[in-house]
Amino acid sequence: MRLILRILSAIVITVAAGIAILTFLPGQKIAELAAQQIEKQTGRQVVFGGDVRFSFWPTLGIQADNVAFANADWAGPEPLLTAGRLTIGVDAADLIRGDIRITELTAIIPHLNLETREDGIGNWVFEGGSSDAPADGTASETGGDKASFAIEAVTLNGASLRYAPFGQDVIEMNQVDLSLKWPDPNGTANVDLTLRPAGKPVRLQGEVGRFKSFLLGEVTSIGMSLTAEASKARFDGLADLTGAFDGRITGASEDTRALMAALGMEPVEIPRGLGRKVLFAADTTYTPDGRISLRDLSLSLDENALRGGADLNLGASPMQVTAALKGDVLDFSALDALGTTAGGAGGGSEASSQGWSTDPIDASMLGLADGQISLDVQGLKTSSVTLGPSRLTLKIERARAVLSFLPVQAFGGSLQGDLIANNRNGLSVAGKLQFANIEMREALGQLAGYDKLNGEALGTLEFLGVGNSMDQIMRSLDGKGNVELGKGFFTGFDLQAIMDPNGGNGGTTIFEGLSASFAMADGTLRNDDLRAALKVLKAEGEGRVGLGAQDLDYTFTPTAFASETSSGVSVPVRIRGSWFDPEIKPDLSKLVQPKLDEAEEKAKQAVRDKLSEELGVPVETKEDVNDALKRRVEEEARKQLLKFLGGN
Incomplete structure (x- = not known):
């Protein structure tokens, strides 16, 4: 019992003595001792410019106003850290023993003034500390004063920050919060940092192994998580103070536009399919000059998944990109970079009358990066085209992009060549393509909403258009091309029925072959050599198609009843007006009547008899032929050609 009383008495006396020491120990003296220890360990002077008070709560230690922590010798004159108020917590037991251990x-x-020099070292790296300071932060003897130094926690609330990386633009931020817990001077530090580059919080939480070595510029293991607007990411690997790192990064963003805004970047409206939502994973290496190497890359852009590798140079202007990617079927059907035609696939007649879109085309994305991206995919869908297995290469240089088909499988055949978009001095688009075994029903159906021409085609196409809207581009188109088809047919248009009421094909024109070439200038396509061969007919065509104005003036001339003694009857049909409501009528001013052998009246009469039989009316004179042909052609041509063009 006496022993217990003695122990309790000793404890009471010790506590009372400690309280007495703490009560009468001046705060200014503790501040001076703390400043001496900080300067000894860091080589930086601490200046207390205001009142210094001893505090018991919430932290045992001192509270000082107008505190400044000196900068590195090589940095500017501004202090590294200034604070309106600084609370320095000390360990009570060590303080009673005469030691100052800052906890x-x-x-x-506070205001942080951070910068780096040419070798990447920051002014927060302390190089001027006492060489006799023990590495483990334990006590050392200096001038007879025994003291120990360790900081177990650092908290910055509502800090402002100025960061000047060597040779780069200065970055300034406000409302920065930092919580650093470092209980073991030679161990791991836990970091909780919140930045607000554009007002929204961007939070970093993680662990830095061997934090003391990290502060000295050594490479250290790091595990860090980032949380921002609708986004999160994780890094596990190695890093140093220069910003260089090597490790595995995984991340996801539900709204990349919001993430860009939170990071202080200019938000870009990203089309669906190019990364409104992103999933990302890659073995990543980054160097302070802005170079990034991505290996074992897995990338999901909305519903599109890619894999492969890439190298980026963020320090270049514009950004440099080199990538080799593979994927399954990519869906870019939401893309409409060149505007939407009112009369395109699926468009009704009411919308069609409005012509091409005059909305401005935003081609600024062409200037975001330079480089080369190769793509090997199982398929690709756009708003107007569906491609099969394809190899493509995209090269971008100074806002000029060249998409090369190497080749691609399209419309049942193959397509190769280049498509070009150039936004250096206003937008222009161009192409030089070759195609073979293209199924015209599939191609025209996807590109123009027209699916009545059947047959395999081969040919070439070259074009150039200039303008900042789809309307301007279509009205400026220049170029040329040609197309050849083998056996095929038109549905909804019976050419033979126009000439032979008893010999039609039930609403279908069957041809043995078809060929044409064309030239384009100022948005107008001209063709004068259309040739189509049928079993009992032949047909030719010539005229113009207004690609920009969406009108046409084209004459289609079928020829029937040709024989050894007659060149046949040719009935030109002229189609004029809007694409969507054309005027269709026979052009009898160009009617070519049978050329009969004047010496053979028998042959002439045979032709008349044949015409009477074919046209279903008596034909005895020249006027009979004209009247019969006019009635027959006006009736059948309008009926058949309206079906062909999709009219009623």
């Missing part, structure tokens, strides 16, 4: 630093409304 906590809390700064209210």
